[in-house]
Amino acid sequence: MSRVALVTGGTRGIGAAISLALKNNGCQVAANYGANDEAAERFHEVTGVAVYKWDVSDFAACEAGVAQIEADLGPIDILVNNAGITRDGTLQKMTPDRWQAVLDTNLGSCFNLCHATFPGMRARKFGRVVNVGSINGQAGQYGQVNYAAAKSGIHGFTKALAQEGARHGITVNAVAPGYVDTDMVRAVPEAVLEKIVASIPVGRLGRAEDIARAVLFLTADDADFITGSTISVNGGHHMY
Amino acid sequence: MARLALITGGTRGIGAAVARALKDAGHPAVVNYHADEACADAFTDETGIPALKWDVSDGEACRAGVEAIEAEHGPVEILVNNAGTVADNKFENMTDDQWQRVVRVNLDSVFYMSKAVYPGMMERGWGRIVQIGSMNGQAGQLNQVNYVAAKAGMHGFTKALAQEGAKHGITVNTVAPGYVDTYLMRNMPERITQKIIDKSPIRRMGYEDEVAHAVLFLVDDKAAWTTGSTITMNGGTHMY
Numbered sequence: 001m002s003r004v005a006l007v008t009g010g011t012r013g014i015g016a017a018i019s020l021a022l023k024n025n026g027c028q029v030a031a032n033y034g035a036n037d038e039a040a041e042r043f044h045e046v047t048g049v050a051v052y053k054w055d056v057s058d059f060a061a062c063e064a065g066v067a068q069i070e071a072d073l074g075p076i077d078i079l080v081n082n083a084g085i086t087r088d089g090t091l092q093k094m095t096p097d098r099w100q101a102v103l104d105t106n107l108g109s110c111f112n113l114c115h116a117t118f119p120g121m122r123a124r125k126f127g128r129v130v131n132v133g134s135i136n137g138q139a140g141q142y143g144q145v146n147y148a149a150a151k152s153g154i155h156g157f158t159k160a161l162a163q164e165g166a167r168h169g170i171t172v173n174a175v176a177p178g179y180v181d182t183d184m185v186r187a188v189p190e191a192v193l194e195k196i197v198a199s200i201p202v203g204r205l206g207r208a209e210d211i212a213r214a215v216l217f218l219t220a221d222d223a224d225f226i227t228g229s230t231i232s233v234n235g236g237h238h239m240y
Numbered sequence: 241m242a243r244l245a246l247i248t249g250g251t252r253g254i255g256a257a258v259a260r261a262l263k264d265a266g267h268p269a270v271v272n273y274h275a276d277e278a279c280a281d282a283f284t285d286e287t288g289i290p291a292l293k294w295d296v297s298d299g300e301a302c303r304a305g306v307e308a309i310e311a312e313h314g315p316v317e318i319l320v321n322n323a324g325t326v327a328d329n330k331f332e333n334m335t336d337d338q339w340q341r342v343v344r345v346n347l348d349s350v351f352y353m354s355k356a357v358y359p360g361m362m363e364r365g366w367g368r369i370v371q372i373g374s375m376n377g378q379a380g381q382l383n384q385v386n387y388v389a390a391k392a393g394m395h396g397f398t399k400a401l402a403q404e405g406a407k408h409g410i411t412v413n414t415v416a417p418g419y420v421d422t423y424l425m426r427n428m429p430e431r432i433t434q435k436i437i438d439k440s441p442i443r444r445m446g447y448e449d450e451v452a453h454a455v456l457f458l459v460d461d462k463a464a465w466t467t468g469s470t471i472t473m474n475g476g477t478h479m480y
Contacts, residue, residue, distance in 0.1 A: 159479040166441030166476045178465075201406030202465055210465040217457050225446045226454075228479035229472045236406050239399040239468035 009083030178234025249323030418474025
């Protein structure tokens, strides 16, 4: 069955791999992005996936974005809340701006987009929401009180909304990636990155495709008994 | 790529569904069973999957069983530790024998079976071990200190062996199902199964196929970065 899927932050990194995997699996995919027009255009040219620009931390923009996608492609059956940013700094140096930006983009966006798509999923008695959490939301990380709080918040959000969606055929799950070879991780200083890789039992960074296949698994029609769950994909880096 | 798979307790219930699913996915499967020969014969007749009889709580029998399988079918590349038993009782009434039997069959078997296949997996640089854990090992359950301890122990085993196996291309993961509609559940009084269903946000028990689906996900060649993880599937009954 061909489902319409929305992937936020879906034109680069993990999001791009998720968009592509869903498309290759027969979904009609809309990839949202926030800022990088050039990357979005290139992604669209290479993959043919429709791209939509808006700021996921903006409630009204999310409503408008969803309305536009549903007018273009039809009702959204699958929502992947993947958009995320980092604004690292130790607590002492962290400005309220950095806190707010990360909370609004990483966590607020889950609320905004679920709010916009949930009523339709309920009415149609089918929905798949996958939130992309993080190993750092599970284990914490130095210099990331904002990111760890937002990602940890995603896991709480997932479990609460799973309770509400269960009787309406809507599953809500999280995938918690470890360190994946993306622009975000490549921005980490090399010496730090070497240490990180050394502490991953599998001995390498993840690939975006490693995460995408977990999302595919959770969004399948026959995954309807899995809800409120988190699949960790981290090369054994953190087991809990 | 076709990989020889061995499933313990594989002629009934979840184990049989896992064996069928692996076979359907192109993996030659062999199953172990312990007691019910008529059931095992019927399973082999129907599926063509060979069934070998031994007691998985007996280390020597596990080694001999694996040896016999490898001599006839080749190296075991996928091991699914599914065999399990219950002997429920209030703690104050639980006998030493009830404790020992459940811990040996559910947890000691994981050690013996993994130990029998692990050196070969190390040598070949590839292996997949999947434990069938349990929601009750995560959440606890009254009248089951034996079962809960054994299943929780499986989760610990998984995480420790995942650390060791990672560098050798061996992943070790757990699937933790909630209440699944198997012959075991069908023997329970209806008022109890109804209570279980009422507690589940999805308002039903799981299906054996749904557990098998998660095992397939984890044993795939492409799941190489997922190790030490638990896939929880319980219809939202327990989220942690």
